[in-house]
Amino acid sequence: MQAGQRARTAFLVLWTVVTALKVAVAARLPLFVDEAFYWQEGQHLAAAYSDLPGLTAWMTRLGVELVGHHALGVRLPFLVMGAALPWMISRISSHWFGSRFGWQAGSLTLLMPLSATLGILAVPDVPMAFAAVLCLDAGARLLRGVDAGSALKLAIGLLLGALSHYRFIGVIGVGFIALLLLPDGRRMLRDARVWMALTVGIVAWLPLLAWNLDNQDAGLKFQLVERHPWEFQYSGLWFLVIQPLLVTPLLCLAMWQAGAAGIRPLSAGQRRVQWRYFALVGAVSTLSVFLLGFFTDVERISFHWPLPGYFALLAAAPLIFIRWPRFWRRLAWGMALAGLACAFGYYLMAASPALRESLAGNKYYPRNFVGWQPLADAVREELADMPADTRVLAGSFKVGAELGFLRDDAAIRVLPHPLNDKHGRTAQLALWRLVHEGPGDVPQLLVLAPGDQRYRDLLQRYHQVCGLVGPLPPPRVVSIDRGHQRFLLFRLPPGKRRGACVTPAMAWVNTPLPDAVVDGAVEVQGWAFKDGVGLASVEVLVDGQVAAVADYGSTYDVTAFWKISTDPHHPRVGFATRLRTTDLAPGRHWLGLRLHGEDGSVEEWREQPFMVAPR
Incomplete structure (x- = not known):
């Protein structure tokens, strides 16, 4: 007993x-x-x-x-x-x-x-x-x-x-x-x-x-x-x-x-x-x-x-x-x-922003929980500065559903997306008449989540979006947890814009590698491009602040992989600079990029960690 x-x-x-x-x-x-x-x-x-x-x-x-x-x-x-x-x-x-x-x-x-x-x-x-x-x-x-x-x-x-x-x-x-x-x-x-x-x-x-x-x-x-x-x-x-x-x-x-x-x-x-x-x-x-x-x-x-x-x-x-x-x-x-x-x-x-950021870049990073409220706030700010009849257009069912909940709007239209098919949601969205069927007669605020697809498929996805809505104007970037969750907001005018496809920027840092331990000076080198218009400059950020303006335009041919890329500067899309880390405290820091497009766009790229060695 x-x-x-x-x-x-x-x-x-x-x-x-x-x-x-x-x-x-x-x-x-x-x-x-x-x-x-x-x-x-x-x-x-x-x-x-x-x-x-x-x-x-x-x-x-x-x-x-x-x-x-x-x-x-x-x-x-x-x-x-x-x-x-x-x-x-x-x-x-x-x-x-x-x-x-x-x-x-x-x-x-x-x-x-x-x-x-x-x-x-x-x-x-x-x-x-x-x-x-x-x-x-x-x-x-x-x-x-x-x-x-x-x-x-x-x-x-x-x-x-x-x-x-x-x-x-x-x-x-x-x-x-x-x-x-x-x-x-x-x-x-x-x-x-x-x-x-x-x-x-x-x-x-x-x-x-x-x-x-x-x-x-x-x-x-x-x-x-x-x-x-x-x-x-x-x-x-x-x-x-x-x-x-x-x-x-x-x-x-x-x-x-x-x-x-x-x-x-x-x-x-x-x-x-x-x-x-x-x-x-x-x-x-x-x-x-x-x-x-x-x-x-x-x-x-x-x-x-x-x-x-x-x-x-x-x-x-x-x-x-x-x-x-x-x-x-x-x-x-x-x-x-x-x-x-x-x-x-x-x-x-996952519910704590400070704790969640510590997993940024890790495979256990809870991406599907992250960033929806900051995105909803940014969407509200953009809509406040657009015509009253502007509609929100989501890049996938994920963005449409999350924004719909936070905006209490269950009728946000979405673009066709492989994710909609992969998760069995395309047929339901079609029944609700929420699949984007072509240019509308009112302005639209397009919201894309680049993390919704593998990086190697991202440029192709951008070109698909161009085919649906036309060349993309300079985006507003909403970056959460050092850019490991990113959203891009585009103001689209009524009708479909004509012209060559303009996409968001693409980039990669070859050196230093993520979590590299550095001491003294470190070489930062990689490539970046922007289809349709090209990039004007690349700034290198440390902990969110500009640390250097990279030398941009060196020969770095990436078209063997990005075969559909239309950046007019190819193959001169490489960048490089040398950073001094002596002024940084020992421990973990974050390296990022700010990409300036020839069309006036400014896009911050996902950051990666590096370690400054103890002195």
Whole structure:
């Protein structure tokens, strides 16, 4: 009894602290680009959308209507669901294994990074996880005996899952396999009440099927064909490295052991059939995701895909912990707590400008959270100085959705962009008539995000934009975190401008390399060009201040790579200068460029760090 009471107290304290932290982070963290698009979908209520069924969009709309137009409002329904999940796992585990183990399973759900952070972001994984746990609970109860209440719970879970994501089909498949492997499961599936619940689940897919029938199967093609290479990739082996880190290694081991122990043959009365059910659900789900990882999309985030299976294994994991020596049990709990701290630390870093800047240039830099409010402020300032009928034109769905949320305008037009196709949003934007179809009869403020494509594709993208709107005038540059998030704002007159394509400037610093350690004088050398008009000069900046005017115009032929470039100065686009660092304090500094175009444009380039050696 004392052990159970301690487990209950620990769970309540942990739930309170974690929930408070999630609310605080959700209130401060800017919307992720996908969240902004789900908000936009919620402003155009429909039964289904090109990328998802309707529930995620409906939840964002509900949150905004209840508590207001801000990030916390968008995320509120997801926070509520995320806060309920540990209680649900605790209740499931308590019912079959006892209250002590139940409270511990709930605490593990609160500590495991993948589940602990559910609800901070308004993403479909939250309602899908909620639905999966409902189905897990209903399935375990139905194995004991079919009753109307459990069948109703199964129906609700299947309904919510069908309205959450295409991937819920996999959850249904895993559940069926687990039940078919159990004699009690096969017996359960012969009951009419179970089939009534399944019928509700089948009917819930009809809005999504109807949308696809009306739109040439655009959603199905994207989710099942276009986003996946369906070719073997060795990168799938990263699953074995990433998953133990994301759920913490010892907890991952405990869940695997819980799955193995549950699947082993049982003697009469040795263990409840529910443990075997949880083990089968967790094992089949995890192994399926692992195998699919060799053939499916690896460019976008997929580390959360095994989460429904992990919930099943978490319910039984405390039974494994009790068998371990005390040292290893405590180490497992400590590692889980450390994992929780790291997960929240990342979100807190993304929400803090000072901490976030420290990751500038790093592959973990949270670009999709960054810079939207400064961009919205710059757009407001530009529009204040333009005609009243000026329209905002976004370079991609990301910019359109984020600006739309901050401006409370769900009807910002966007240019055609490969990103719109890659994320399955083109068909939806077309249905809303928000894809730019040609020059308009009113002024436009074009907003581009150069970081939306790989650098090697950037010049081609600029030329594509020229083809859509004409030569680009000098831009206003909005630079965040030393230029590692940049936006370009262009004032476009009515109609399409004629003439040769004029693009923003392109540049590269060859020396010094990023993070180079320098002492005394350092050579700064590289190339820069601007298609259509060329550059007049290049200034070298240190920590945002002009340190030197580079000698610009030396021979540096880059046309072998930038084959479509039309800078009139080619091949004389090299620059070089010599900087003295003796006046700089030892430590980290930032090297940047200011590019002056022949058309009067002034563009600051992304900065890179260098270190001044101690003297």
